[in-house]
Amino acid sequence: MKISLGFSPCPNDTFIFDAMVHGKIDTEGLSFDVVMADVEALNHWAFEGRLDVTKLSFHAYTYLTDRYNLLESGAALGNNCGPLLIARQPMTEEMINNARIAIPGQYTTANFLLSQVYPQAVNRPIMLFSAIEDAVLNGEADAGLIIHENRFTYQDKGLVKLADLGKIWEQNTGLPIPLGGIAVNNELPPELQEAIGRVMTRSVAYAMDNPAEALPFVRAHSQEMDEGVMYAHINLYVNEFTRALGERGHSAVARLLAV
Numbered sequence: 001m002k003i004s005l006g007f008s009p010c011p012n013d014t015f016i017f018d019a020m021v022h023g024k025i026d027t028e029g030l031s032f033d034v035v036m037a038d039v040e041a042l043n044h045w046a047f048e049g050r051l052d053v054t055k056l057s058f059h060a061y062t063y064l065t066d067r068y069n070l071l072e073s074g075a076a077l078g079n080n081c082g083p084l085l086i087a088r089q090p091m092t093e094e095m096i097n098n099a100r101i102a103i104p105g106q107y108t109t110a111n112f113l114l115s116q117v118y119p120q121a122v123n124r125p126i127m128l129f130s131a132i133e134d135a136v137l138n139g140e141a142d143a144g145l146i147i148h149e150n151r152f153t154y155q156d157k158g159l160v161k162l163a164d165l166g167k168i169w170e171q172n173t174g175l176p177i178p179l180g181g182i183a184v185n186n187e188l189p190p191e192l193q194e195a196i197g198r199v200m201t202r203s204v205a206y207a208m209d210n211p212a213e214a215l216p217f218v219r220a221h222s223q224e225m226d227e228g229v230m231y232a233h234i235n236l237y238v239n240e241f242t243r244a245l246g247e248r249g250h251s252a253v254a255r256l257l258a259v
Helices: 011-021 039-048 093-097 109-117 129-137 148-152 165-173 190-209 211-220 227-237 246-258
Strands: 002-007 031-036 053-057 068-070 076-078 084-087 143-146 160-164 177-185
Touching: 002 011, 002 039, 011 031, 011 190, 011 211, 011 227, 039 053, 076 227, 076 246, 084 129, 109 143, 109 165, 109 177, 129 143, 129 148, 143 148, 148 227, 160 165, 165 177, 177 190, 177 246, 190 211, 211 227
Parallel strands: 002 031, 002 053
Antiparallel strands: 053 177, 068 177, 076 177, 084 143, 084 160
């Protein structure tokens, strides 16, 4: 049976999905029709119920619990991995509240966290995450909310950190920051959803236990990313919570859902 599957071309996603889309593990007779897109595009498609299985932001998931069920494996969740608010120079809280802040999407967890910390900062043009640094540098935006590999590159471009929103979440909740997860459309038969969950768990385990195996697939979609940044990206966002959310991971997701 063919399953439609959406995830981003970011290294952490291609890393964990490599084994299942390339038949390196037992897929229980399932094959996958893969669509890659930016996470905010995936969020919007999830609202349409377009895909059987999809990566999505946990903030988007808060609106979609009646349509998608969260899988135990595949999540991007952890400590010291949250979004950063950056600018060309330091800014006061008043300046931040009045700034044009480029964000990577309305339904991203990054935007949710920005709303929690700076609720008065409402001028938020939406941009592709990879364009935000340059938008800040050229003055198109006063500040930017960066995610993914931009955490590793903003300082090299002369930009400064205004706030680590993930760290603030961790300090306030005592929980890891839930960024994104893998969800299955609940219109699929329960036994099929369970099979997809098992395959996802195997795929993550295979990647984590055999990290070199996924690298050709990761490199093919890393958009000429520096090799060091690529490895740092995987090491930051793929961890034991990716293997299984567990009690602590579920507590973090539940806390976000309750806000």
